[in-house]
Amino acid sequence: MESRKEPMLHISSGSSLPVKFSADDFGVFILTQSQATAAAKRFVQGQDREREIGEDIASWVYRLRRWCEDHRVASCVVSPRMDDIMVLVTARDEDRGGSLHDAMSELDIESFEKNGLRLSWLLLRATESDGLAAFIDPATARTIYRADA
Amino acid sequence: MPTRKQHIAAALRHLEAYRHLRHQFPDWASVALFYSALHVVEAAFEAEGRHNNTHQQRELYIKERHRALWQPYHRLQNESMKARYLQGGAFSLGAEGVENELRRQKFRQVHRYVRGLLAGAQGLKRE
Numbered sequence: 001m002e003s004r005k006e007p008m009l010h011i012s013s014g015s016s017l018p019v020k021f022s023a024d025d026f027g028v029f030i031l032t033q034s035q036a037t038a039a040a041k042r043f044v045q046g047q048d049r050e051r052e053i054g055e056d057i058a059s060w061v062y063r064l065r066r067w068c069e070d071h072r073v074a075s076c077v078v079s080p081r082m083d084d085i086m087v088l089v090t091a092r093d094e095d096r097g098g099s100l101h102d103a104m105s106e107l108d109i110e111s112f113e114k115n116g117l118r119l120s121w122l123l124l125r126a127t128e129s130d131g132l133a134a135f136i137d138p139a140t141a142r143t144i145y146r147a148d149a
Numbered sequence: 150m151p152t153r154k155q156h157i158a159a160a161l162r163h164l165e166a167y168r169h170l171r172h173q174f175p176d177w178a179s180v181a182l183f184y185s186a187l188h189v190v191e192a193a194f195e196a197e198g199r200h201n202n203t204h205q206q207r208e209l210y211i212k213e214r215h216r217a218l219w220q221p222y223h224r225l226q227n228e229s230m231k232a233r234y235l236q237g238g239a240f241s242l243g244a245e246g247v248e249n250e251l252r253r254q255k256f257r258q259v260h261r262y263v264r265g266l267l268a269g270a271q272g273l274k275r276e
Contacts, residue, residue: 083205094241098224098250105220112212122227124235125242131235 013037056115061144067107068145072100074126076145079136084118088136090129092147153195160188167252175247176232176240182251183229186222186259193263196270215266221258225251 011019015033022028031039064087068076074092078085091100101123108121122135151159163185170178191201194210201207204226211218228251232240242250 096246098254101224101227102220105223108223109212109216109219121223122230124231127241128231128235128239130237131231131239134234134236 011036011040013041056117060111060115060117063111064107065145067103068147071103073145074129074147075143077132077136077141077143079141081120081137084120086135087119087121088124088132089121090124090132091126094125094127095123150200151191151195153192156188156192156195160185160192163188171248171252172244175242175244178244179225179228179232179240179242179247179251182247182256183225186225186256189259189263190218190222193266193270196267215262218259218262221255221262224255225259 011033013034017033018030019033019036020028020030021036064076064078067073068089072092072095074090076090077088079088080086089100089104095101104121104123108119111117111119124132163181166181167178167185170181187207190207190211194201199210201210211222228240228242228247
């Protein structure tokens with residue numbers, strides 16, 4: 001194992017001694033050790049949260065793709081909006097009886113329970129697929145699944 | 150804030166509109182049906198002391214507190230959205246589909262659920 005040779009600073013949350021920071025684009029500023037520790041802690045927590053959100057989204061996308069494969073889905077597109085993400089599922093058929101829509105609503109609830117993401121789900125029947133553009137922004141939309149791909 | 154009585158009156162008015170529209174304009178009939186369901190649901194929530202001002206608030210409340218209601222409510226809401234926003238009038242559920250799938254199934258499910266909620270609320274009041 002490689003041993004660490006660089007000198008290490010120890011900054012303690014219990015100390016009120018000053019720490020001098022030199023930042024290229026911010027000049028020089030001073031914080032107490034206690035303030036510096038609190039700021040560093042927030043930074044690490046932010047990084048952890050970012051990683052968690054990334055993992056949640058990756059696992060949700062995987063689950064969504066698997067769900068599409070297991071159901072009569074022609075395509076699935078997600079598109080971010082002002083305050084949520086739109087999930088647009090297009091059926092391979094007319095979904096007579098609405099069983100695909102019911103399954104989609106169940107997946108909606110499952111996603112809500114697992115990750116609390118703000119998602120709006122909409123199912124288009126095969127003959128309604130031309131109307132997709134009314135709900136998504138092609139510039140930001142991402143195709144998660146296509147049956148014919 | 151609307152009272153339960155006002156929500157019920159609105160629900161009945163929208164249902165009446167549905168009956169007038171369903172044969173000739175099934176797309177707009179589905180819109181009337183959704184809004185009838187929305188007021189039915191809000192009438193029940195009023196009994197819980199809850200008032201939702203926006204669709205988003207209502208959706209969140211249903212998902213958090215009344216999950217069994219989500220499936221039928223979500224279907225009614227989606228059909229109503231498509232009826233209004235699909236480009237080129239592409240809404241493809243006909244009069245029969247709207248009546249059989251939306252009113253007889255989903256709207257009734259909402260109704261049944263809400264009846265249960267209101268009966269529960271009445272029971273609590275009597276106690």
